Structures are given as C-alpha cells and as structure tokens.
Amino acid sequence: xxxxxxxxxxxKQAYPPVLIGAISRPPRPRGxxxxxxxxxxxxxxxxxxxxxxxxxxxxxxxxxGLAAPIARALAEENYTTPTPIQSQAIPxxxxxxxxxxxxxxxxxxxxxxxxxxLNHLAVKSGKLERKSARVLVLSPTRExxxxxxxxxxxxxxxxxxxxxxxxxxxxxxxxIKALANGIDIxxxxxxxLLDLVNSNAFRMDRIEFFVLDEADRMxxxxxx
Numbered sequence: 001x002x003x004x005x006x007x008x009x010x011x012k013q014a015y016p017p018v019l020i021g022a023i024s025r026p027p028r029p030r031g032x033x034x035x036x037x038x039x040x041x042x043x044x045x046x047x048x049x050x051x052x053x054x055x056x057x058x059x060x061x062x063x064x065g066l067a068a069p070i071a072r073a074l075a076e077e078n079y080t081t082p083t084p085i086q087s088q089a090i091p092x093x094x095x096x097x098x099x100x101x102x103x104x105x106x107x108x109x110x111x112x113x114x115x116x117x118l119n120h121l122a123v124k125s126g127k128l129e130r131k132s133a134r135v136l137v138l139s140p141t142r143e144x145x146x147x148x149x150x151x152x153x154x155x156x157x158x159x160x161x162x163x164x165x166x167x168x169x170x171x172x173x174x175x176i177k178a179l180a181n182g183i184d185i186x187x188x189x190x191x192x193l194l195d196l197v198n199s200n201a202f203r204m205d206r207i208e209f210f211v212l213d214e215a216d217r218m219x220x221x222x223x224x
Contacts, residue, residue, distance in 0.1 A: 128182030
C-alpha cells in the first residue's frame with residue numbers, strides 16, 4: 001500500500017463546482033471534499049490545474065486556532081497531535097478556502113473538515129432559516145452519514161448547535177420535522193436529500209459550507 005502523504009489540493013476557479021461543493025445560488029458555500037482512496041483515483045479524474053497546497057505540519061491542536069469549546073472537546077477525547085490531513089486542511093478551511101483533500105481511511109478526515117466548520121459556526125453566529133441548514137454534508141451510505149453526524153456532535157458537544165441526520169430506510173416524517181425551523185448541520189445521503197428537496201422540505205440557498213465525503217464513490221454510484 002502507498003504511504004499516506006496527507007496531500008491537500010487547492011482548486012482554482014475553473015475546477016468543476018460539483019466536486020468542491022459550489023452551488024449556483026447565493027450565498028456561495030465554502031466547499032470541502034474529502035476522498036479516502038488516493039491510490040484508486042486515476043490522474044485524469046482530477047483537474048490538472050490543481051496544485052499541492054503545501055503547509056508546515058503542526059504538531060499540536062492548539063496551533064490550529066480552534067475556538068475554546070472545540071479545543072475542550074478535543075482534550076476530553078484525548079486528541080493531542082493532528083494528523084497530516086488535519087494539520088494541512090484545517091487552517092485553509094478556517095480562512096475560507098475551497099479544498100479537495102485526499103487521504104487514506106483512518107487518517108482523521110472527518111475531523112479535518114468537521115473541526116474548521118464547527119469553528120466557523122462557533123465564531124460566526126447566524127440566524128437559522130426555515131427548511132434550511134448552515135452546513136450540508138453528503139456521504140454515500142447511511143452508515144458513514146451516521147458516523148459523521150456523531151463526530152459533529154462529539155466535537156461540538158460544548159456548542160449550542162443543532163445536527164440532523166437525513167438517510168433513507170427510515171421514516172422521512174421525523175427528518176422533515178427536524179428541518180422545519182432550520183438547523184445548523186445536516187448530514188445526508190444523496191437520495192434522501194433529493195427526497196427532501198423535491199418535497200419542498202429543504203432549501204439549499206442558505207448553505208454556508210458544503211462537504212462531499214467520498215466524492216469519488218458518489219461519482220461512481222451516479223449520485224453526483
């Protein structure tokens with residue numbers, strides 16, 4: 001197997017918007033795409049305009065500048081040293097950059113996008129709008145979506161944020177009810193998200209951050 005390099009690529013404006021989570025309607029969300037199988041991605045699947053985003057690897061979470069409630073949660077989880085994907089992805093996402101990150105499974109990709117997003121929500125209050133979310137995370141499976149939602153709740157346990165999970169195979173009524181008054185973070189599978197949009201239960205014009213987790217897998221499955 002290939003050695004993990006913790007590469008983070010910074011797309012130029014011409015990069016296909018679906019891969020970085022761009023939405024044509026304002027406000028334009030910041031996008032983060034985290035992809036675990038860098039050894040399986042043919043070079044021609046990625047825009048040649050991408051270049052390596054080089055950053056000195058930080059050795060302590062305190063150097064990432066995260067809000068105190070998030071740092072407290074990390075300490076409670078015994079997180080001490082960020083992985084390469086975390087130390088390279090978190091600072092540019094905090095600064096508002098769109099990123100495509102490539103790393104192997106088990107290297108902390110969820111924290112790499114969840115922590116800077118939670119930091120944004122912690123320092124920038126926003127009014128929740130009906131049938132909308134400030135953050136939308138898409139993943140290809142119910143199991144992965146559940147894990148991502150749990151991670152947001154764990155890292156944001158000291159923040160007063162609302163998180164909802166929208167997946168297939170369960171009653172959609174509760175999910176519609178959860179979105180009725182707006183929510184901070186929605187983690188969803190593509191099929192159930194389309195169900196919510198088509199039934200006028202969810203609107204996508206208030207998203208501030210959009211994450212595609214395992215974007216290549218969703219492409220292969222025809223979701224995006």
